[in-house]
Amino acid sequence: MARIRDESDFRSRPSKHGSRPRSKQRPEHADAVTGLVTGVDRGRYTLLVEDRSVLAMKARELGRQRAVVGDRVDVVGDVTGEDGSLGRIVRIRERTSTLRRTADDTDPYERIVVANADQLVVVTALAQPEPRTGMIDRCVVAAYDAGMDVLLCLTKADLASPDALRGLYEPLGVKVVVTQSALPEPRDVGGAPQGEGAAPDDGGAPVAQDGRVRLARDSVEEVRSLLRGRTSVLVGHSGVGKSTLINELVPDARRATGVVNAVTGRGRQTSTSAVALPLPVGPARDLGDGLEAADHDGWVIDTPGVRSFGLAHVEVAHLLHAFEDLSAVAEECPRGCTHLADAPDCALDDWVAASPDDATRAPREARVTSFRRLLASRSGTDDH
Known part of the structure; x- marks a missing residue:
């Protein structure tokens, strides 16, 4: 005989365990430690926590917030850095700067390249x-x-003059x-190279026995x-020598380098994700938030080669404020002035x-002309 059900059998949730009252309160994570995001790969974050590398994932409570290379984050869980350990990122610290780009000038979706770079x-x-x-x-x-x-680094000066771009x-x-x-490198009587570097048969850039292109030491030291003491992010088209430069600045980086296609004149992308690398220069110093750097002075962030840099997120008025002298002059412009030529x-x-x-007119004219070129670039009227 089937049992007759009454109101005591009713459950507001289908779970046989009933329901627990929900709370909007979130744990404070008072035991969290601070780390620096040095790499991101398929939902896993590589962090520098004190002097060790820690692998972490994003906590569910962060929702759609996304940590990027350069972020300072609070992490809980297993932060020993041992094989198989995994921490959880529970907070993203306030950013001092955010470098953004869009796919093109009509794309409303902003992509954060790096955070906290200066x-x-x-x-x-x-x-x-x-x-x-x-x-x-x-x-x-x-x-x-x-x-x-902004620092403009012009490479391959042995092939062309930098004067035009300087101007x-x-x-x-x-x-x-x-x-x-x-x-x-000089060669001995038998034609063999006497040093580590040697000139290739095609007359291109000198390479070492490990296959790396070598740069003139004085120019590398000038860049260094x-x-x-800064956090610098490097961007550029594929094939411009960005990875080669990083390998000279950070010998342990071992960033892959590519070649330029002789037909298209474009390089092959070798860096597939952004990564922060410590610059091995200078005495020990405190990087803030408890992060110590005893063997480096600054960070170099390598990014994948880009073919376009959309500026849909940039407001013209905001750009003008970057030029204090021109911004003061532009206050006398009529309402709605575009400031273009x-x-x-x-x-x-x-x-x-x-x-x-x-003597005064020449630099003023050059500065206004250059600024208007940037405005044209922002408006999408320049070749990019």
Whole structure:
């Protein structure tokens, strides 16, 4: 005979265990330790916690928040760094800067490249492949929008002169540094190389026995001096020598290097994900949040080669604020002024025309022209 059911059999949830009252309170994680995100790969985060490398995942409570390379995060769980250990990222610290880009100028989705970097290093080859000023302009715009300084690193100076690009970007306050390949090692009477480096038969850049291209030491040291004590993110097209430069700056990095296609003039992408590398320079110092760096002074963040740098997220007014002198002048512009070359009654033109002499007019005109080139880049009217 079947049992007759009554109201005592009713359950508001299908689980036989009943239901527990839900709470919006979240644990404080007072025992969390701080780590630096140095790499991200398929949902797993490599962190530097004190002096050890820790693997972690994102806690569910973070929802759609995403940690990126350069983030300072709070992590709980197993942070020993031993094989098989896995911590949980429970908080992402407030960011001091965020470098963003979009796929193109109409894409509303912003992609965060890195966090907490204070310097963008735009790596551009002077030849093989040819430099693309539109791409450089866009990187400069994105950096200024993020409140970062910009360093333009021109590679392969043994193949072409850097003077033209210097003239384009130094008026914008962009520092320019130039690197070139090392000279071939002298050969003995039998024709064998006497040192580690040797010139390849095709007359290209000298390579060592391990297959790496070697750069002139003085140019590498000049770059190193500009990276000391800073967190610098390197961006650039594939094939411009970015990985080669990083291998010289950080000998243990062992970043893969590629070659430029002789037909298309483009390089093959070798870096597949962003990674933060310690720059082995300088005495011990405190990096903040309890992170110590006894054997390096600064961070170098390598990023995959990019073919475009969309700026849909950048507001023109925000870009203007990166140029304090021009921003002050532009306050006299009529409402809605675009500040472009065809803008009527733009105060920037009056500022140039009011120059007291030729010595003042030349740099003012160069700065306004360069700024308007960046505006054109932001508007999508320049080649990128």
